[in-house]
Amino acid sequence: MSEGKRTSGDVSGRVFTRRNLGILAGIMALAVMSRFDSVISPSVAAIQASFPHADPSTVESVVSVGASAAIVSALLFGQLMTWMRFRTAGCISCFCIALGGLLPLFIHDNVNQLLVFALVVGFGVGITTTILPSLSARFFRGDRLAGLMGVVLAVQDGSSMLILALGGFLAKGGWLHNYWLYLLALPALIMVFFLVPNVGTVEEDETETYHSDSPTSEVGQQYWWGIVSCVLIGFLSIFLVAVLYNKLAVYITRYGLGDTGAAGLALMFNTGSSVVIGLSINGIRRLLREWTIPAAFALMSVGAILFLVTRSFPLVCLSAFLVGSGSAIIMATCPFLLSNLTSPRRYPLVMGIFSATTSLGFTTSTWAFKGLSGLLDLNPVTGSFAGMLVISLVAAVILAATRFQRRMETHFIKG
Numbered sequence: 001m002s003e004g005k006r007t008s009g010d011v012s013g014r015v016f017t018r019r020n021l022g023i024l025a026g027i028m029a030l031a032v033m034s035r036f037d038s039v040i041s042p043s044v045a046a047i048q049a050s051f052p053h054a055d056p057s058t059v060e061s062v063v064s065v066g067a068s069a070a071i072v073s074a075l076l077f078g079q080l081m082t083w084m085r086f087r088t089a090g091c092i093s094c095f096c097i098a099l100g101g102l103l104p105l106f107i108h109d110n111v112n113q114l115l116v117f118a119l120v121v122g123f124g125v126g127i128t129t130t131i132l133p134s135l136s137a138r139f140f141r142g143d144r145l146a147g148l149m150g151v152v153l154a155v156q157d158g159s160s161m162l163i164l165a166l167g168g169f170l171a172k173g174g175w176l177h178n179y180w181l182y183l184l185a186l187p188a189l190i191m192v193f194f195l196v197p198n199v200g201t202v203e204e205d206e207t208e209t210y211h212s213d214s215p216t217s218e219v220g221q222q223y224w225w226g227i228v229s230c231v232l233i234g235f236l237s238i239f240l241v242a243v244l245y246n247k248l249a250v251y252i253t254r255y256g257l258g259d260t261g262a263a264g265l266a267l268m269f270n271t272g273s274s275v276v277i278g279l280s281i282n283g284i285r286r287l288l289r290e291w292t293i294p295a296a297f298a299l300m301s302v303g304a305i306l307f308l309v310t311r312s313f314p315l316v317c318l319s320a321f322l323v324g325s326g327s328a329i330i331m332a333t334c335p336f337l338l339s340n341l342t343s344p345r346r347y348p349l350v351m352g353i354f355s356a357t358t359s360l361g362f363t364t365s366t367w368a369f370k371g372l373s374g375l376l377d378l379n380p381v382t383g384s385f386a387g388m389l390v391i392s393l394v395a396a397v398i399l400a401a402t403r404f405q406r407r408m409e410t411h412f413i414k415g
Contacts, residue, residue, distance in 0.1 A: 023139055024148075026195035027132065029188040030090055031152045034128040035160040036097050037066035037121055039182065042168035043175035047114070050175065054111045062114050066122020067363060071356040073126030078352020081134060082345055087198045089131050094189035096124025101182025108176065121182075129355045134201055134348040137339040145339060147282045150332045154278030157271045157328075201344045226341045226408050230334045231354050233293065235361040236395055237330040240300055242365035243384045244270055244320055251381050257313045269317045273324035274331075281332045290406035292333055297396035299326035304389035308382070326392070331358075337408055 040047075041063050048059045077089060100120030107113055136148050163181060170177040249263035258265075277284065288295050303322035306315050335351065342350045373383025399405070 020139075022195045023135075023197060026090070026192055027135060027148075027152065028155055029191040029195070030093070030128050030132055030135070031155040032159045032163075033094055033097055033185060033188050034125055034132060035156050035163065036101065036182065036185065037070065037118075037125040038063060038160065039101065039121075039163055039167055040118070040175075040178055041164060043171040043178040046171060046175035047111070051111050058111055058115070062111065062118050065115055066118045066125060067359050069119040069122035070126030070129065071359050073123040074130045074352040074355040074359070076352075077127045077130050078349040078355075081131060081201055081348030081352075083200065085198050085200050086131060086135050086138070087193065087196045089127055090135075090192040090196050091189060093124045093127035093131070094185050094192055096127070097121050098182055098185035098189060100124065101179055101185060104179045105176060126355065130348060130352045133335040133339065133351045134344075135196065137347060138199065138201060138344065139197075141339075143282055146285060146332075146336045149336050150278040150281030152278070153281075153328060153332050154275045157274035157278070161268060161271055161275075201348055223341050227338060227350060229404060230338050230341070230408075231350075231357050233330060233395070233399075234334045234354055235357045236391065237296075237300075237327045237334075237361075238358040239361035239365050239368070240388050240392060241270070241323055241327040242362045243369060243388050244323060245362075246366045246369075247381050247384045248316075248320065251307065251385075252313070252316065254381055255311045257311065257316060262313060266313075266317050266320045270320040270324035273321045274328040277325050277328035278332060281329070284329060285333070290403060290409065291400065293330060293405050294396045294400040296326040296329035296333075297392045297399065299323070299329070301389050301392040301396060304385050304392060307385040308389065323388075333405075337405075341408070 044060055044063060047062060048054070048056060051059065077084070081089060100117045100123075103117050103120075104114055107117075132152060133149065136152065137145055140148050167178045167181055170180060244267065248266055252258050252263050252266065285292055299322045303319040303326070306319040306322070310316075310319075335354065338350055338354065339347060369384040369387050370380055372387050373380045376383060376386075378386065
């Protein structure tokens with residue numbers, strides 16, 4: 001696929017250069033904003049205490065309902081970005097996050113109001129997760145793009161850990177104080193306005209270039225087969241890692257390994273793995289080459305085995321790290337593959353679908369594994385980790401046997 005005028009310079013060079021600092025700062029500001037739908041998580045119990053007559057599941061939805069809006073905005077802006085400029089979309093995203101996050105400071109009479117504001121935040125976050133890969137691919141390619149996508153992943157999850165910790169500290173003075181963190185969306189809005197270039201996915205004079213390079217029917221079918229496969233792989237990755245968020249606290253309590261604080265610590269190993277993987281993804285790709293994605297699923301299967309056969313808290317932390325590492329490798333690799341399988345004009349739409357599908361994977365994981373456990377007459381904890389083991393092993397074997405990644409990189413990756 002022709003790269004046209006998307007990028008310039010040595011594709012294997014360093015990402016962080018003086019020339020790139022402005023656009024990189026804008027990208028990192030958006031990366032931090034992309035995790036702001038979970039800012040209020042530390043205050044769920046306090047909100048429940050303030051509204052004792054509200055249904056507990058409704059209060060918990062203050063944290064999770066944003067994912068539904070994110071699916072909608074990801075699909076919507078995936079299409080709109082075929083003509084909209086990155087600066088415009090980025091500013092809309094930051095504005096929605098600031099608006100939905102700061103209004104509860106003034107309007108907080110009932111939980112339903114908080115749910116509406118959470119939807120607004122989620123809508124903004126969905127825009128951010130859609131445009132981030134496209135913005136990166138607009139100015140970088142090859143190893144530089146792969147490395148940048150890893151750094152973005154590290155910034156996303158690293159900042160998420162810091163924000164949740166800071167939110168927990170602020171919430172000690174009352175759950176409303178937690179919402180002050182959304183003030184950070186205002187400097188992010190300013191940074192995006194001044195640092196994100198006012199360009200679209202492709203320039204006007206690039207249209208003919210991409211049109212002349214459009215694939216034949218046979219090659220086009222291969223492109224779509226690769227795109228669908230990458231989206232499915234991303235779905236499975238989040239579908240499996242969601243088991244930790246849904247079942248880890250229950251697992252630790254069930255086997256007497258600690259309290260809710262212990263579960264939080266173990267989840268930090270899961271999130272921290274994304275930082276480690278994100279910063280080293282190019283080295284991992286060079287080491288594992290065509291086996292990168294199969295190895296990622298293999299890591300998840302090893303983590304699942306440890307959950308099933310051991311009852312030690314240190315090994316729980318190790319297992320969480322392994323599962324998180326596998327998911328992080330996939331989430332850093334698939335968007336890079338998709339950027340080479342898709343034309344720049346269609347890449348935002350494909351990433352919108354990818355983002356929506358992974359969100360769907362997280363949402364459906366609980367119910368799917370609950371049904372599987374009931375079908376096999378297993379307790380939900382054992383059934384969930386057994387399901388993770390089987391699915392990750394099957395995925396690893398199929399991807400290795402078909403040499404999926406080699407076929408994608410040999411035929412479609414340029415530079």
